[in-house]
Structures are given as structure tokens and as C-alpha cells.
Amino acid sequence: MKHFIIICLLLTTTVGLCQAENEFDKSSISIGVIASDLKTSLDFYTNIIGMKQTGEFPVGDTLSKKTGLTNGVAFDVKVLKLHDDPNATEYKLLSFKNPKSKSDTYINEGNGMRYITLFYKSLDAVIQRLKDNNINFLSEEPTHIPDGRRFVLVQDPDGVFVELIGK
Structure with a gap:
């Protein structure tokens, strides 16, 4: 009986945890x-x-x-x-x-959604499109990061920072 109660408690706890993990659609x-x-x-x-x-x-x-x-x-x-x-x-x-909001220079200069990060297999094509469209790079183009990938930082037309990371 003792083992049965322990198993029931474990099942109840497990089911409760599963429900919490699956709360989102x-x-x-x-x-x-x-x-x-x-x-x-x-x-x-x-x-x-x-x-x-x-x-x-x-x-x-x-x-x-x-x-x-x-x-x-x-x-x-x-x-x-x-x-x-x-x-x-x-x-x-x-x-x-x-009207277009004031464009800040760094992400710490404002509140709310400030930036997004996009991961690419290779940055070559997007870097070329940025250059072809005269989009200013806020980072060195590109910056090599310690894990071996490259990093580029630009802003969208309203000043949202867009981080681009890839080989």
C-alpha cells in the first residue's frame, strides 16, 4: 500500500509538471x-x-x-x-x-523592444544586400566573435537594432 501511495504521488506530481510545461499552445x-x-x-x-x-x-x-x-x-x-x-x-x-521615433545610438539608451538577433548559415549574401542598399553598419564589418562566427549590427528604418550572426 505504501508503494502504491508513493507511485500515485509521483504520477500526480509528474502529471502536474507536464501540464505546466505544456501550458502554451x-x-x-x-x-x-x-x-x-x-x-x-x-x-x-x-x-x-x-x-x-x-x-x-x-x-x-x-x-x-x-x-x-x-x-x-x-x-x-x-x-x-x-x-x-x-x-x-x-x-x-x-x-x-x-512619425519616425528618435534613433538612438546604443541599445541601452531606450526602453521597450530594442533589438532582434537573426542567425544565418553564412552572412555573405545579407552583407552584400546591406551594402547594395547603403545600410550603415554600426559594427565593424563584420566583427569576428570568439566562437568563430561573424557579427554585424545594423538598424531598421525605425532604429530597431538588428544583430546578424553567422559564418
């Missing part, structure tokens, strides 16, 4: 970024950085107010991913045609 997150100019940011992230637009959806004025996202302002969302995979992290771009 997806294993990735979606990141929403408000751009001052949606077209310019979409071009930067797709044509220069190399993300893929995998979807888009509208949020109407009524829904935006009910959800508390805006005070009734409708908007469209462009969904970007590194790979067109249902489990991939979503980078959602949207715009309210707000």
Missing part, C-alpha cells in the same frame, strides 16, 4: 513591431534581411477598440518569418503612420 512567440512607414520596413526585412512574408490580416476599427489595442483605429498586419513554417516565430509589422 505554441512553442514560439509572435513579436509585434510598429513601423513609421510599413512599406519601407517591409522592404527592409524582406528584400535586405531576407525574411519571408507569410501572411497578413486586417484589424478593423471595432475589433481594435474591443481588444484594447487602439482607441478604434483600424490597421493591417504583415506577418514575417524566417521560414514558412507554422511553428516559426512571427515578426508582425504594422503601422499607424506615426
Whole structure:
């Protein structure tokens, strides 16, 4: 009987732990970024950085107010991913045609979402696209990091820092 109670307690604890680990419906997150100019940011992230637009959806004025996202302002969302995979992290771009925010020089000079990191097999193609589009490098181009990979730091059109790491 004692062993039966111990086994039941272990099973209950294990089931409880499994439920806590499986609380989320997806294993990735979606990141929403408000751009001052949606077209310019979409071009930067797709044509220069190399993300893929995998979807888009509208949020109407009524829904935006009910959800508390805006005070009734409708908007469209462009969904970007590194790979067109249902489990991939979503980078959602949207715009309210707000003026471009002040661009800071370093990530420690502001709060909120400040940077993203993207990992490439090789940085050669993205470095060439950055140069072809006159995107300023904030790092030495590229910086070699201790693990043998290269690192490049740039900013998107609204000043979000974008770290690029790869061979």
C-alpha cells in the first residue's frame, strides 16, 4: 500500500509538471513591431534581411477598440518569418503612420523592444544586400566573435537594432 501511495504521488506530481510545461499552445512567440512607414520596413526585412512574408490580416476599427489595442483605429498586419513554417516565430509589422521615433545610438539608451538577433548559415549574401542598399553598419564589418562566427549590427528604418550572426 505504501508503494502504491508513493507511485500515485509521483504520477500526480509528474502529471502536474507536464501540464505546466505544456501550458502554451505554441512553442514560439509572435513579436509585434510598429513601423513609421510599413512599406519601407517591409522592404527592409524582406528584400535586405531576407525574411519571408507569410501572411497578413486586417484589424478593423471595432475589433481594435474591443481588444484594447487602439482607441478604434483600424490597421493591417504583415506577418514575417524566417521560414514558412507554422511553428516559426512571427515578426508582425504594422503601422499607424506615426512619425519616425528618435534613433538612438546604443541599445541601452531606450526602453521597450530594442533589438532582434537573426542567425544565418553564412552572412555573405545579407552583407552584400546591406551594402547594395547603403545600410550603415554600426559594427565593424563584420566583427569576428570568439566562437568563430561573424557579427554585424545594423538598424531598421525605425532604429530597431538588428544583430546578424553567422559564418
